[in-house]
Amino acid sequence: MPSADLTLPLFAEGLVTYVSSILSPGHSDGQLLLQDDLGTLPASRLPEIAGRFLADADARAIDPAHPEAFARWFMGSKENRQPGLPNRADYWLGLHVIRHILHQYALREVASWSASKAQVQMRAALLQIAQGELTDTD
Numbered sequence: 001m002p003s004a005d006l007t008l009p010l011f012a013e014g015l016v017t018y019v020s021s022i023l024s025p026g027h028s029d030g031q032l033l034l035q036d037d038l039g040t041l042p043a044s045r046l047p048e049i050a051g052r053f054l055a056d057a058d059a060r061a062i063d064p065a066h067p068e069a070f071a072r073w074f075m076g077s078k079e080n081r082q083p084g085l086p087n088r089a090d091y092w093l094g095l096h097v098i099r100h101i102l103h104q105y106a107l108r109e110v111a112s113w114s115a116s117k118a119q120v121q122m123r124a125a126l127l128q129i130a131q132g133e134l135t136d137t138d
Contacts (some may be wrong), residue, residue, distance in 0.1 A: 004061040006069060006090075007122040008115055010053070013074075014094025018102070029095065037086040043134075049085065049093055050129040057123060091127065097125050100134070118132075 011117020021032050041049075058070035072081050073090040081087050090092065101110060101121060128134075 005119060006053070006057050006059050006061055006073065006117060007126070009070075009074060010094045010097065010117040011113075011122045012094075012095075013091050014098035017056050017091060017095045018107075019111075023109055026130050029092065029128075033091045033095070035086065035088060035091070038088065038092040040122045041086070041089070041092050042094065044095075046129050046134060047132050049089065050097070050126045052082075052085075052091055053090070054123075054130055057126065064103045087105050097122060097129065101125050128138060 017032055019108065021027065024032075028039050030036040033039060052071065056072065059066065061070060063070070071077075073093075074088065074092040076087050077086065086092075098110070105121075110121075
């Protein structure tokens with residue numbers, strides 16, 4: 001998908017993690033995300049982190065000439081890739097964005113979205129979250 005921006009892998013990883021939480025209940029977010037420090041990020045940081053992601057959201061998901069934005073959000077490393085965030089913060093953000101979306105749409109519907117619809121819906125949800133429009137359980 002040469003036109004996929006970073007919202008598409010954010011959607012995919014968030015949806016996979018959410019479904020994992022249904023299939024394997026009783027696990028913390030840190031356990032689901034396979035990274036304890038991601039599980040300790042407070043939900044109060046969602047608007048800030050969504051805004052930070054939006055600054056990179058237009059970057060192509062696959063761009064060998066400019067992999068920096070993808071690496072900043074999706075790759076693990078011994079070095080910290082972003083100040084104040086654990087590496088792979090997209091997994092945490094994606095999970096929360098999917099939870100936010102599921103207040104409006106059924107899981108079956110969300111799971112059937114096309115790539116282009118998923119990108120549009122993720123961007124809209126990220127904008128809502130960045131503006132502080134959160135549901136009680138986000």
